[in-house]
Amino acid sequence: GENVEQHPSTLSVQEGDSAVIKCTYSDSASNYFPWYKQELGKRPQLIIDIRSNVGEKKDQRIAVTLNKTAKHFSLHITETQPEDSAVYFCAATPREGSYIPTFGRGTSLIVHP
């Protein structure tokens, strides 16, 4: 089955800095890579996703890149703000028609004012 590794487990930055979270996956058939944000005490919510036919996707201050050859994808947050502090999960979804994601273990991002 799919295996997703996520690094780092904790990331501490100063407000205004950039943050990068990296994930690798094992199943070359995976074709959809979402990122979820979980604020303290709340449910995970989708913030951005990328499909295997795209190398990069941006949405305001967040962007995701995908390297299918190397089987890794990354989340980039620019100009971080204290409200970006949360746990971020990456996931990989293999096989067309199977919406069964495998999640990474999460990255706790702390943005210091």
Add this chain to the structure above:
Amino acid sequence: EAQVTQNPRYLITVTGKKLTVTCSQNMNHEYMSWYRQDPGLGLRQIYYSMNVEVTDKGDVPEGYKVSRKEKRNFPLILESPSPNQTSLYFCASGLSYEQYFGPGTRLTVT
């Protein structure tokens, strides 16, 4: 309002006492699943269902049961809870790739 609901939100119980956590969605989603979240281990899938009467094991199914008799409901059953099932549980539903999570159920088994 489109949503996924779970009940109860908090539960403290004793070893061996059967319990059910309910999950309901009003978005007509075919896909539903259950996850447990533990510190340092992320979200691990317990069971999932692709449609009514179709369920399958996830990564950590031991000690859990599910049923999908109606499209909107996907209850999680712990027949004989043990302390190692103390965790935060999330139900999720989706029509395709994007998943919508419920608010979570914090379960403590003593």
